[in-house]
Amino acid sequence: MLIPINQQAERFFLACHSSSWVPGYLAERGFDRSAQRAWHIGYAPSEWRALTNHLRGLGFSETAIESSGLARRTSRGTLIDFFRDRAMFPIKSHDGTTIAFIGRSLDAERRYLNSPQTPIYRKRQTLFGLHTLTPDTIPVITEGPLDAIAVTLTGGEGLTGLALCGTALTADHVRVLTRSLDLSRVVLAFDGDQPGRAAAARSYPLFKGICTADAVMLSADRDPAGIFTEDGPAALATILTEQTRPLADLVVDAAIDRWQRSLEYAEGRVGALHSAGAAVAAMAPHDVARQIARVAERLGFDHATVTEAVTDCVTSRLAGGDFPAPLAFGATITRPKGRNPNERSLRGPTP
Known part of the structure; x- marks a missing residue:
């Protein structure tokens, strides 16, 4: 009925x-x-x-x-x-x-x-535009239906727009996608404001081990539908195809940005290093090398130091018995009991 x-x-x-x-x-x-x-x-x-x-x-x-x-x-x-x-x-x-x-x-x-x-109908299991997917399409997940329609209308390299239905991206959404097509790559094109970037970063664990996940980097006051309206379909297609970055970049940036106000101090940089190290330790292997290089560049550490921080986080998780379960984005990690009490904890002070 x-x-x-x-x-x-x-x-x-x-x-x-x-x-x-x-x-x-x-x-x-x-x-x-x-x-x-x-x-x-x-x-x-x-x-x-x-x-x-x-x-x-x-x-x-x-x-x-x-x-x-x-x-x-x-x-x-x-x-x-x-x-x-x-x-x-x-x-x-x-x-x-x-x-x-x-x-x-x-x-x-x-x-x-x-x-x-x-x-x-369940919001956590449904994506607007799902019926437009084809076997060779690249899904682009957006926040609103006009964003999704704008993406599809660009006709850019097989991109098909999808939109969330008033909820955050969930594992059920990913399962729906994998049942609908052979999912090899997904692009997130959330709004360019801070909540949009944070939502994209939190989505990383959902795609880990399933497919390549990229994000479109929009400015803070823009979304796909707005670009479609103001700049035209060709401009949006260019952004969607040429201005994407690995989603892992956003995860690491978010971990470091928590320490933004204290990065000028040594303690702040160390805290950011451990925060970023914990994020990288939970990533898919193919993302690790790039993120170690990015952390080193952003914080001014050499690659060996960053690699050691990441390895230390992996070791801590192994000792704690919670590896290789993915680390929830934004979580903090402490060393297991029995470690040298003089070693710095990976739980840094709140910046």
Whole structure:
């Protein structure tokens, strides 16, 4: 019953599209009518019960409508539409079945609204745009549906945009990708602000041992959709293909940046060394050499010193019995009991 309800809701939103603000707004952003049709973008009217009444008229019960996540109960028990006055982006499963929606508002404070969890839709297991993947594609994971669409529309070297549905990237998302294609490389194109970079760095353990993971380095005030709108598809394609870095770079940079305010002091540099060493010790082997070189360059240590710090972290983890389980990003490590008490602990002071 939930799939037919979502299919009917998609048709309803599409029927409301042309008379709304959505076509003009998206066209101004560079997403023309052809793109809007291809992605089945619709519009949820601003009325309280427009969709609910439409679905009732088609014979769906209130219980079924509420269970679909397309309507909710007010404090008075009245059933009202969950999405109102929003551009509607259908979320589809790998086979193209519509299972939920993302609604985009013009209100910057409540820009995106995702369908609540239902028996056929779980945010932590779903990616917007999954149905567009092909066997030879390179998935580019973004934060919002317009970002994902912008990536796909660039046509750059088989890149296909995907978007998170209001949640952090999870191991379930990675499993969905590996079931959908032979995953050899993934690119993260999160917003260029600090939260976006931090989220990308935290994602590293999810891809370790599975595929090559790269990140697009955007400036703090930019995202893929904004670049698509302001600079054009060709500019976005260039950034996605020529301005990527190994995701491991962001992990090490984040570990060192925790000590940024004390790097001018010897103690701060030592603390940053141990923090970065712990991060590198948990990395895939193919990432280690590059990161040792980067840490040495950033902190002014020779390669032997950095290598020793990394090796020491590996030894500590072996002694503690927790290796080779991946180290959670941002965690600290202390030496196991029995080590020389005069040796410096890898748990540095908070900068």
